[in-house]
Amino acid sequence: MESFIIYVGESVGKAFSAVVSFIITLFKTLIAGIKWVALFIYDKVDQFVVPHINSFIEEWSFFRGEVRQVKDGIKESIKKNPLSLFPILRHYSKVAYKKHTYMFSNLTNTVLPIVGLVILAVTINYWGTKTFALEVVSGGQSVGYVENEAVFLDAQSRVKERFSADVAGEEAIRLDTKYTVVTVQPNELTDSATLSDNIVEKTGGESTFACGVYIDGDFICALKNETDAMQVFNNILDENAVEDENAVVGFVEDVQYVQGLYADNEETIWDSEKLTEKLKTTKSEAKYYTVQMGDTVSQIANANGLRTSELYALNPGLKEMIKIGDRILVSHEVNYIRIKVVKTEIKREEIAFKIVKENNSKLYKGTTKIKRRGSKGIDEVTYLVTYIDGARVSSEEINRITIRQPIDQLVDVGTKKAAHGPYTGHTYIRGKGSLIWPAVGCNTVSSRYGYRTLRGRRNFHGGIDLTGGYSRGKTVVAAASGTVTTAGWGGAYGYYVIINHGNGMSTLYAHMLANSICVKPGQYVSGGAAIGKVGSTGNTTGAHLHFEVRINGSRVNPAPYLGV
Ligand SMILES: [Zn+2]
Incomplete structure (x- = not known):
């Protein structure tokens, strides 16, 4: 060398x-x-x-x-x-x-x-x-050749952990170590695990061969044999077993077992019971909850055993309004070792149907007709879901199968131009107003708009009554083009219709014959189109059409609109 x-x-x-x-x-x-x-x-x-x-x-x-x-x-x-x-x-x-x-x-x-x-x-x-290496000399004896100082420092910290209770021993190792630069064959290099064993062995001190337990790289303790150490962790996994063949149960933390020489004292060498107890304690670590759809602050607090005020205290700046994906601190403590369960979950999800519109020249413009009702489809979605200590922390879509296709809704859209202005299709226009005379052949105004005395009682008449000859069964027509908003029974109005003409104007037709109404709410009617027949349903003394004009919802005198 x-x-x-x-x-x-x-x-x-x-x-x-x-x-x-x-x-x-x-x-x-x-x-x-x-x-x-x-x-x-x-x-x-x-x-x-x-x-x-x-x-x-x-x-x-x-x-x-x-x-x-x-x-x-x-x-x-x-x-x-x-x-x-x-x-x-x-x-x-x-x-x-x-x-x-x-x-x-x-x-x-x-x-x-x-x-x-x-x-x-x-x-x-x-x-x-050949490769350059550092020969490590500890206690005057060569304990190995390391590729760089990091390997030695790693070995040194391993030794420190193993001798955590033995301060004097640890000091001795630290002060006593020397390096020499040498060249060696690569296979002569020592890894940190072997190096730490060599240091322990050659430095002396009470040591024993045991199995060290490391969690996330931190030394916890050593057990006399590896089987005992592994059994402790397997027991915890068994306690948390899930009844699901596809579930994978493991630890969040990385658990390692390292055979080697460890300080032979009570602080370092534990038995299974002591390790089990330690693992059931908690450690300080921030625990977050990620907001999912439909979550509220109080629900999140509840689910984590907190009062709402406690949740706010943990999260200064947290507002009532929370967004999906927000991370909310729910605890400073987590279990010393956490159980992670990864499993697949299958859910059925609805698929919205499309609305396909088609022009129809037989329908009036502004009206639509559903030709075929749409129906929602169904997807079967497989998610890979991760739970940590029972809390769902993430889910990832891994497969999606459509088990029922959605059916498009077919809608006919009217393109026929509606008639506007005074209706010329019927023979007699009683007045010369802007509205079409609504009751064909009922040319007498039997009661005007305003206060009147009816059956000995003074009341307010909100419309105009049209009658003439034998009124029953005469045709009622729309006073102008518009959309039917109401069509049916209306108490004192009897069978009645309201048509919205736009620009805040609507008209009402009351006391019509039962079953005579031939329009439906939502339907567009052109001015002069028949909507029903004159009758005497509701609160009336004889057959006539009670006609109202409403501007922005308030009844007004229809006389000027009809030119009478
Ligand atoms: Zn009336």
Whole structure:
């Protein structure tokens, strides 16, 4: 193990480790760079140098044959005079060089760079497989090689947790540790779990092999064996089992079991009962509720065991009006370990039908007629729903199947132009007012608008009474175009109709014959169109049409409108 940076204690601190990781990073980058360059050169060698090598090899074997030929002669002369070797060699070298200039120049131009490359490759290979590491020395003993300081710090915090009750032991580990930068093979690196075991073991102190329980990375305690630890958590899951094959029950928190050496004392090593008790307590953590459709502040408070005032106290600024998706704080405490249930739920949802409109030239403009009633469809929707400790926290649609298609509603829209102005379709217009005379053939005004005495009592007459000859059964027509708003029985009015003409004006036709009304509310009628027949239903002494004009809902004298 080549140590080329001298021991440095932890006291040197973070600055040092920053420098070390910088150097390591620099070396790694440098090696990566060299590798890239080498690969580039290798590629070129392949393309340009290899063809030369083939001709070089041919010449080399020829040259070796020549050397063999002269070898025996040289051996002889060396035996006679050893010093003659040099002039002989010089002579043959000169001859050889002259004869094989191409080969020698190839030797320097091609072979030497290749040899250089080979050396480079071997070096890179050596450095490439090796990695920089920090040797951790604790209590004067090497406890492992770590890739960087973070691994050691992690191991150190694991050891601290395990020795939470043993302050002196923890201090010893902290003060005693030293790092050395070394190079090792990657498989020689130590992970933090092994490193922490090594530290505990080599630092001494009362320790025992046990199974540590970590919740969300925090050490809780250790149990003598892993089965016991897991059983505690399985029991909690069993208590919260759901009668649903598709439900997945687990913990919100990440639970880990770590085998290793732990401080052998009551504070660290627990039994199943103590761990179970701990898990049934609560811990401080904000708990939110996400507002769903139809929620009210008081419902949310109720569901979380709070008074409305308490919910407002938890959420300053919370108003009566809440929106879907708002997050409302409902508690500062949650169960120490929370049960998460994920399951599918199937719901049926209505699909609205479309309204398809079609023009109909036989219908008056402004009127519509439903040709076919629409009907809603049904979707079967599968949701993936998550519950935490019984509260529904989220749902996600994962599938939707239409089990009944909606049926469009078909509506005919009238396009026929309505008649406007004085009606000319019937033979007699009694007056010359802006409204059409509403009772055909009833040309006598038997009672005018205003105060009158009827059956010995003075009362107010809100309309005009039209009669003439034998009135019963004569046709009642709309005094102007408009939409029927009322058609039916009206007490003292008997059978009556009200037509809205727009611009705040409407007209009323009363005392009509039973079953004679031939219009319906909502129907558009043109001026002069028949709406019923004169009769004497309701509060009346004989057959006549009681006709009213209303402006913005108030009865007015109809006489000027009829021109009488
Ligand atoms: Zn009347």
